Amino acid sequence: MSSTTYSRRRFLQTGGTLTGGLLVSFFIPASAKRLGEKAASADVLFVPNAYLSITPDNNIKILLSHVEMGQGVWTTLPMLMAEELDCDWDKISVEHAPPGEPYKHTAYGIQITGGSTSTWSEFDRYRNAGATARALLVQAAAQKLNVPVSAIKTEKGFVIAGDKRISYGELAEAASKLPAPTNVTLKDKKDWQYLGKPMRRLDAKAKTNGAAKFGLDVYFPDMLIAVVAHSPVFGGTVKTFDASAAKAVKGVRDVVKIPTGVAVIADHFWAAKKGRDALKIDWDPGAGKSFDTVSQFQEYKKLAGTKGTPAGKAGAVDEAMPKTTKKIQAEYIFPYLAHATMEPMNCTVKVTGNTCEIWTGTQMPGLDQAAAAKILGFKPEQVTLHTQFLGGGFGRRATPGSDFVSEAVQVAKASGKPIKLVWSREDDMRGGYYRPAFLHQVTIGLGNDGLPAAWQHRIVGQSIVAGTPFEGMIKDGIDATSVEGVNDSPYLESIPNYSIELHSPKTPVSVLWWRSVGHTHTAFVMETLIDELATAAGKDPVAYRRSILKSKRHLGVLELAAEKAGWNNPLPAGQFRGIAVHESFGSFVAQVAEISIDKGQLKVHRVVCAVDCGTAINPEGVRAQMESGIIFGLTAVLYGEITLENGQVxxxxxxxxxxxxxNEAPLIEVHILESGEKMGGCGEPGTPPIAPAIANAIFAATGKRVRQLPLKPADLKQA
Amino acid sequence: MITLTVNDQSYTVDVEPTMPLLWVLRDVLHLTGTKYGCGMAQCGACTVHLNGEAVRSCVTTVARAVNQKVITIEGLSSNNTHPLQRAWAEEDVPQCGYCQSGQIMSAAVLLRENPNPTDQDIDDAMSGNICRCGTYQRIRKAIHRAASLQKEGGVQ
Known part of the structure; x- marks a missing residue:
């Protein structure tokens, strides 16, 4: 499959000829908004979009414009299609789409899976795809049976007219010769048969018998394994190296220098790794060698004492603050975090003459294709990219600079061999692209009514897009992902004077989006401070939030979580609870955490979660993502911390x-609030509230506020 | 040359005896259902059965498997009929799915040794297997469900 932009006409013709079945492509207006660019408001782009094929034996193949990394699009997007196509759910097979125009994100304009956007951004496109195909099949049946379209209904992959029953497969060829309708009517919500119903995952079988192919599982004859010795310090380079001992290792075939280090190529991973261990490399560590995270936070603290770039403002904080009589001052510290996907980074590359094939798990196949082409001096269409299942993504497999794909292409280019680049767990852990370390400094002045009268908030941390192709996302000096969750906080509506400022220092350490991005730290700061304000006002944390929150959807999940958790009922002796509510990626989530502290150890017994994502397309998928996000966030609370010394991780x-x-996983209850409001995502919004909910529960237990993650033993001792 | 039996099939491979079984399975025999996660017995993604016992194949030398019986996820059942595989699908367990081969191979030994595990038994047996997607609650439920399926006669 090439990345050529097909015209609809050619697409339909090709589909009919090549498969003996029906390939459906169609045009709908798509937003022209691209990452880092201004939305072209008046321009309406007409682009061919996702497609499906129906074979003569009535099997349906659906191609995904988004990739499956655990979040469930392998099931959710087919649900959207099947709802309108009216096909047999058991006849569906699914594949990842190749890079190409039809598969670009409807809101971002590039091919990307991220930002918890897949379901809402494909809600219309995939339903339209199904409806268009159904309309063509009905039209074909009407012609074949010589009956009006109105006399035809469809059911589970069959067209029915009176006592006649024809499978979609039988009609596929005739349907492929018809012009696609310009307008289709989508079903009313009340008529949905799949959407809104809990559907089981279509990839479960392949993921329980070893059949699912992840990037790391790619194999073909003559393929060799490559491992790369990277600089121990970010930004370091190879001065000289001696490969003689490495080449003497049985199974090692080649050793080549590439821009990011020295690659050892061997028959299998074990030989490649042993070969790498035998390399002698003299590194020039560069300027990064003196970097350490302890001094980094000292620097950040100093920066926070100075004015930053404005990211949000109301009233006059400088005037209002001195007039307040009671103040809360807080400084928060958040470390670098590794994504630590279960499947380490890897990529397979085969260059043959003037073509290149790539197999990998990636969240941005189009950018990776372009990056590979650039390295090889090819055009993108000379590069075929086969997206595999992703053994976890969480943002790590969406690097604007295509780091591991580029590295694999460099190894293939330098060696002239087909290779699978494999990062060991250690390579992965030390390979950078972390959630940036952040420091927040907040001063709140309370009015006589106990409500915040002045709020000064300074945030210090690296921008994840500075210096990348996505740098255009920075507006007026602000990387929105550094301040999201603070400068759009619903509490600001009730605060007359506030100033939010940002410092975005640079460091040698590469950083990236990490499941829920800025909300990983901003939700913690906001929701623990609100809890602190409630305490200062002598109010219950739920009642206090109720008194200052005006957002209906925040309040909806807050009330639901509190009710389902039995907020007003006593807990068993020794147990304590905390609550947090936060919006991210268009969805609203509240969580109540029930904890105990025994001999200095935190135990999270139960988490009650309420989520409003507008419309839950697959409620089972929504529940699974909330569970997943909570465990992900809890891991960061207890353990997540990457530290550097002398420039080394x-x-x-x-x-x-x-x-x-x-054994550390709590019971999790998820309650879905079906609001019918604007749809949001679910892959990430489950993560932000759990850390503050736990910190607030710890306060209830100890009387002490948690100011730093991960938790330290002192955080769990009584005040 | 080393001879070993994997999923009831005999293989002879030309590798060093110290090579971990994981890499023989994956890179020599191309049985890729067994996953690499850490290489130091921390995550359990590489769990296989060696003479019926769950072992971490990333730290098990191939020499230990000489003339022994190895079962990988590919050999657990024919056509996903093992109670655990059925239960995993019914409880919608997998997310990214990368760790699930190892989870299932660990759980299979638990269920054989203890057909009626409690939550505590499950936690004790399964805490060596990491799932970054956090599917633990569903794994617990699926193991209970598999125990019921096994009682109903779903045993291989």
Whole structure:
């Protein structure tokens, strides 16, 4: 499959000829808004979009414009299609789409899976795809049976007219010769048969018998394995190296220098790794060698004492603050975090003459294709990219600079061999692209009514887009992902004077979006401070939020979580609870955490979660994503921390970068508030509230506020 | 040359005896259902059965498997009929799915040894397997469900 933009006409013709079945492509207006660009408001782009094919034996193949990394689009997007196509759910097979115009994100204009956007951004496009196909099939049946379209209904992959029943497959060829309708009517919500119903995952079978192919599972004859020795310091380069001992290792085939280090190529990973261990490399560490995270936070603290770039303002904080009699001052520290996907980074590349094939798990196949082409001096269409299942993404597999794909292409280019680049867990842990370290400094002045009269908030941390192709996202000096959750907080409506400022220092460490991005730290700061304000006002945390929140959807999930958790009922002796509510990625989530502290150990017993994502297309998928987001966030509360000394990352594997295990996993209850409001996402919004909910529960238990993550033993001692 | 039996099939491979079984399975035999996660027995993604016992194949030398019986996820059942595989689908367990081969292979030994595990038994047996997607609650439920399926006669 090439990335050529097909015209609709050619698309339909090709579909009919090549498969002996029906390929459906169609045009709908798509937003011209692209990442980092201003939305072209008046321009309406007409682009061919997602498609499906129907074979003569009535099987339906659906191509996904988004990639499956655990979040469930392998099931949700087919649900959208099937609802309108009216096909047999058991006859559906699913594939990842190749890079190409039809698969670009309807809101972002590039091919990307991220930002918890897949379901809402495809809600119309995939339903339209199904409806268009159905209309063509009905039209074909009407002609074949010589009956009006109005006399035809459809049911589970069959067209029915009176006592006649014809499968979609039988009609596919005739339908492929018809012109696509310009307008289709989508079903009313009350008539949905799949949407809004809990549907089981279509990838469950392949993921329980070893059949699912992840990037790391790619194999073909003559393929070799490559591992790369990277500089121990970010930005370091190879001065000289001696590969003689490495080449003597049985199974090692080649050693080549590439821009990011020295690659050892071997018959299998074990030989490649042993070969790498035998390399002698003299590194020039560069300027990054003196970097350490302890001094970094000292610098950040100093920066926070100075004015930053304005990210939000109301009233006059400088005038209002001195007039307040009671103040809360707080400083928060958040470390670098690794995504630590279960499947380490990897990419397979085969260059043959003037073509290149790539197999990898990626959230941005189009950018990776372009990056590979650039390295090889090819045009993008000379590069075919086969997206595999992603063994976790969380943002790590969406690098604007295509880091691991580029590295694999460099190895293939330098060696002239087809290779699978494999990062070890240690390479992955030390490979950068972390959630940036952040520091928040907040001063709140309270009015006589106990409500915040003045709020000064300074945030210090690296921009995740500065220096990348997405730098255009920075507006007026503000990377929105650094301040989201603070400068759009619903509490600001009730605060007459506030000033939010940002410092975006640069460091040698590469940073990236990490599941829920800025909300990972901003929700913690806002929701623990609101809890602190409630305490200062002598009010219950739920009642206090109720008194200052005006947003209906925040209040909706707040009330639901509190009610389902039995907020007003006593807990067993020794147990405490905390609550937090936060909007991110268009969805509203509240969580109540029930904890106890025994011999200095935190135990989270139960988490009650309420979510309003507008319309829950697959409620089972929504529940699964809330559970997942909570465990992800809880891991960061207990363990997540990447530290550097002398420019080098100290952590290397799961023994010193711990991941929550089953014995630590709380019971999780998810309640969906079906508001019917604007749809939001679900992959990320479950993560932000859990850390503040737990910190607020810890305060209830100890009387102490948590100002730093991950938790330290002192945080769990009584005040 | 080393001879070993994987999923009831005999293989002879030309590798060093110290090579971890994981890489023999994945890179030599191309049985890729067994996953690499950490290489130091921390995550359990590489769990296989060696003579019926759950082992971390990333730290098990291939020498230990010589003339022994190895079962991988591909050999657990024919056509996903093992009670755990059925339960995993029914409870909608997998997300990214990368760790699930290892989870299921660990759970299979638990269920054989203890057909009626409690939550505590499950936590004890399964805490060596990391799931970054956080599917733990569903894994617990699925193991209970598999125990019921097994009682109903779903045993291989």
């Amino acid at each position: 100290k952590q290397r594997n799961f023994h010193d970068y711990k991941i929550l295990r089953m």
